[in-house]
Amino acid sequence: MQRILSTLLAFGFLLGSTEADDVTSPPPPKLAPLMRDFMGINGHFTFRPALYRPVCGLVRNYHPTGWDIGDDTSRPPDFPVARTNRVNWADLYGSWKKEGFTIDASLQFESIPQAKWKSPEADARAYGEAFARAFGPSTRNLVTSAEIGNEPEKWDLPAYRKLFEAMARGLRAGDPKLKIVTAAASASPGKPDPYSQSVATFDGLGDLYDVLNVHTYSMIEGWPTWRRVAPETPGIPYLRAVTEMTAWRDAHAPGKEVWVTEFGYDAGTKKPEPGTFEKWVSSTETEQARWLVRSFLLFSSLGVDRAYLYYYDDRDEPSFHASSGITRNFVPKPAYHAVAHLYATLGDYRFSRVVKDRKEDGLHVFEYVNPDKPKEPIWVAWLGGSPAERDLAKVIVNLDLPEGARVARLETMPLGAGAPPDEDAIIASASGWSGRLGPSPVYLWLKLP
Known part of the structure; x- marks a missing residue:
């Protein structure tokens, strides 16, 4: 609605309307901090x-x-x-x-x-x-x-x-x-x-x-x-x-x-x-x-x-x-x-968007973008929302990737020094990405075309 109103006011200004002289465009959305x-x-x-x-x-x-x-x-x-x-x-x-x-x-x-x-x-x-x-x-x-x-x-x-x-x-x-x-x-x-x-x-x-x-x-x-x-x-x-x-x-x-x-x-x-x-x-x-x-x-x-x-x-x-x-x-x-x-x-990344926020199963997927590498975003995915997670097992989740994108690298949140990524998290990558997710966030490095 705001965009339509701004467009109409701008059009009125072009036609010579003095009522639109003080109209300014809304400020651009604020970027999230790195x-x-x-x-x-x-x-x-x-x-x-x-x-x-x-x-x-x-x-x-x-x-x-x-x-x-x-x-x-x-x-x-x-x-x-x-x-x-x-x-x-x-x-x-x-x-x-x-x-x-x-x-x-x-x-x-x-x-x-x-x-x-x-x-x-x-x-x-x-x-x-x-x-x-x-x-x-x-x-x-x-x-x-x-x-x-x-x-x-x-x-x-x-x-x-x-x-x-x-x-x-x-x-x-x-x-x-x-x-x-x-x-x-x-x-x-x-x-x-x-x-x-x-x-x-x-x-x-x-x-x-x-x-x-x-x-x-x-x-x-x-x-x-x-x-x-x-x-x-x-x-x-x-x-x-x-x-x-x-x-x-x-x-x-x-x-x-x-x-x-x-x-x-x-x-x-x-x-x-x-x-x-x-x-x-x-x-x-x-x-x-x-x-x-x-x-x-x-x-x-x-x-x-x-x-x-x-x-x-x-x-x-x-x-x-x-x-x-x-x-x-x-x-x-x-x-x-x-x-x-x-x-x-x-x-070196900033929050970009919520990819998934499913209340029914607690799936969260957030995208972060490095302004110097916009074609290489990182997705962070996890399952969360249950008050008690001590016995929550990983489940297989399917994620649709942007067209032409692929997962180039994956790491799971570590709990110790030098802890290796959870190789078990990658299951397949035929159509999008499929992997085991749980309450520990998984980091997916994407490559966009």
């Missing part, structure tokens, strides 16, 4: 950049504001050094950047209780300006984006809005090139979960932020199990939280980016102790690997600009969020190898 500019990880000050560089090129750091200014919020920070524990942020972030990481700092102002802020608006503005001047792209060029809070659940909407506006103005004044990111937000109808601010918080503040921020976890149950399931599971708000945010963005804040800065899966080996977490349910390490990879793929198809997995490392603690690392004591878990393989395979 996967190397899309995939990220959550870290902290013990992050080892050389270890995690094969996994992604983006890192998000939990940066406690309380470390920088202590109990006296009115006292300017001593950047580049944190006041309370003397962490030198220039050295830390410099070591991450040296390995090739692009750094997002989640400025956790909520690490200081609300009652201890002496003059919240003035102090937040001063802190934001000092941070941006110390680390932003125009000076040390260490941090490219800053979030105003992580999950400030103990701050009510009016108080957070005032602090957000003040700190955002400080960040803008300190370095206009630094991207400003909201705290975790929700565009879902009704009251958001306790860890997210309503996106309505940012109404009228469009000039003070660049990115809308979403945290989402594929839990089918909360307390006391915190049980997580496959990302495609019907009925859970995992993907819906993202599509609601992109829809809100399109309607109310066009041009803003949407980042998923937290998603992930606990995968431990220990049984929980009696107490708060005694009924906690862990995913398996294989499920963690599969579901992280598939989450990256799904988010890339939803108009998201970045996605950061949670978490970098764990100590195998049997409790909520405490075994979500892709390494354990800095030793890679299966998820590390699976995500590194995804990054190495699709880093």
Whole structure:
């Protein structure tokens, strides 16, 4: 309908109609980012950049504001050094950047209780300006984006809005090139979960932020199990939280980016102790690997600009969020190898289209294209959508290929270092492609005529 209207208006203009003088063509569809500019990880000050560089090129750091200014919020920070524990942020972030990481700092102002802020608006503005001047792209060029809070659940909407506006103005004044990111937000109808601010918080503040921020976890149950399931599971708000945010963005804040800065899966080996977490349910390490990879793929198809997995490392603690690392004591878990393989395979590619999305059997096929090799797309195919996949066997699936295309190469998502592709996946290629698919994604390198 829009195309017809634009054509008619343009035709009217050619006939001399003055009413069409201000008509402009709609902007072209936005290209998805290359996967190397899309995939990220959550870290902290013990992050080892050389270890995690094969996994992604983006890192998000939990940066406690309380470390920088202590109990006296009115006292300017001593950047580049944190006041309370003397962490030198220039050295830390410099070591991450040296390995090739692009750094997002989640400025956790909520690490200081609300009652201890002496003059919240003035102090937040001063802190934001000092941070941006110390680390932003125009000076040390260490941090490219800053979030105003992580999950400030103990701050009510009016108080957070005032602090957000003040700190955002400080960040803008300190370095206009630094991207400003909201705290975790929700565009879902009704009251958001306790860890997210309503996106309505940012109404009228469009000039003070660049990115809308979403945290989402594929839990089918909360307390006391915190049980997580496959990302495609019907009925859970995992993907819906993202599509609601992109829809809100399109309607109310066009041009803003949407980042998923937290998603992930606990995968431990220990049984929980009696107490708060005694009924906690862990995913398996294989499920963690599969579901992280598939989450990256799904988010890339939803108009998201970045996605950061949670978490970098764990100590195998049997409790909520405490075994979500892709390494354990800095030793890679299966998820590390699976995500590194995804990054190495699709880093120079961007999401192009959904080839198949069959609800009846959970078949997903996504196409990714390297802009320098448009005739050599990669299809990623898997079966998913059942909450429990531990006993899901591979089944033979037939895929129609583009006319004249052939499968030149195939690899299955690995679970270990140097794991070979699953040769058993190729069955035939007489008419299109036939192969065994299951919950682990299979990568198909196509050759087009």
